[in-house]
Amino acid sequence: MSLSFTISAPSLGFRPELQRKINQKTKPIGSLGRLEGIALQIGLIQQTLSPSLIKPHIVVFAADHGIAESGVSQYPQEVTHQMVKNFLEGGAAINTFCGQNSIELVVTDAGVKGNFDKKQDNFLDLKIAHGTNNFLEKPAMNEKECWKCIEQGSTVVKEIAKKGTNIIGFGEMGIGNTSSASLILHHLTGLKLVECVGSGTGLNERGIDKKLTILKQADRKYPKNMKPFEVLTTFGGFEIAHMVGGMLEAAQQKMIVLVDGFIATAAAMMAHALYPQSKEYMIFSHQSGEYGHAHMLEHLRVMPLLLLGMRLGEGTGCAIAYPLLESAVNFLNNMSSFAAAGVSETKKN
Template identity: 50%
Template structure:
């Protein structure tokens, strides 16, 4: 049956209201079921072969002391992902998501070759954006292409729901700058402690980022902003989100970094927003404000600020529950029969 958006929404609401429960008794799950049905354009949505894609890249800006951790932690954490010992590995295994890790810009060489690890290195980390753009346009486009290629690869394997994670010491700085420029909010409201900066470290980070914001104040196009102040892993997520929306997939949105990537993707193609399920509200300063600008209600608020896509993996069982309710829960009509 062919639906208009209005007629489909009416039909799905009717199905939900006819379930064996008081009207509205399943709260946000009912809203989520309706959203998924509208994304998939069917009264009977399904979730197939869910994936979590984690993109990793280093940031030249770490030379300015904007992170509490050294840049080489990026490499160590990617090794941890490959070995299966990180939080995202555990949560994906627990909740039935396939994890795919992609090196788009780590400043080290990986010898590992596994089914769940992809090498698509554009360059060994971004440049120091305080003095020159983080990426030249061709590098930024190549990172977008990496995200698009991976999405088409998992889509070919019948995946219709994907979450995005990231690993890159210093990437809260990129996210803060992108948030500042794409929302118009003051930089002070966009900059947080990242991996755990103290007060002095936070003040230094803010001063450095203000210098960068001033340097690139003349830029307005989203791709120009992304190339100048973004990260290779953030650009890959942007590309992945754009392609996932084109493919009609559900997009699970993680925390501060991933939501900043969404701001860029939405600025390029506004249709991306309607495919997004916001999984959690990060404890990072600015994420709540970013979500408010997007008029987004996250499923979870657990004080997380880890990244890696952990919020996506933790929220996925709620996505499953909403679809199961819509498809399998008995109806009042069946009781009457």
């Protein structure tokens, strides 16, 4: 099998006109800071002077990880199943923030250990298996499973795009998935593993040391020069691979891609490694409090919108950051220009 996405970066021919519109608003040039950059990026993605945010969605992909059985998390594996039930019952942080900001939430079972009897419009059963293999013993998944994840993630986004949605955020749930993300970071950047491993769900120093020891032991079993797809099959989670497919499809559809924290950025790194142009459609919502996320953002050469110390996952960073995108679009569309307002522009030296 082979990847079949067609992704091109937004045309920059439109940039001077768009930048001129931003600069001619009744404000000193650059005085709206990052909002001006967001407005420029969104306008370039949509190739318009009057961008819009239509039917925002966040998709949470949930799956379990075999490595959790080796003691890398302070929470038991069944929490993944319990939290997905919480999402479906509307009781999680992501439900609260999506409701607050009128974002439609979609929850998927990408490979949770356990089943669900929920028959809800916002729930998708995409289960690959009841969790990945323990990569301490063998690769997390085989190539066929990984391709199926990418294909299913792509299909989810295609169906959402049919609704007219032009902005989508990605979140996740999966006990043990910071271990997968840490090893993806390690292999895609060459950073030492100790620089990639953090507390995850809240491990203390002793717990982090144990986690690092386990991940070093696992890492020694595999080659150091693996290609990105091999890294994904070896260490990835079903939810991460689904996000890779979803992000690539969203970029192909020329949608705005909102990226959450450490795990979602691992998927973004993988998407970028496979299709570098996909990064042009991504907006990174926040810098996670999880150790290692700053390295991911530095590797991608991107600046997150928020620094709140959040490390919950679930797509919560996307939901919190979304109003900033609304503000960027609104100032571009609704703020008067110097000419329209009869306000004098800065003197030309």
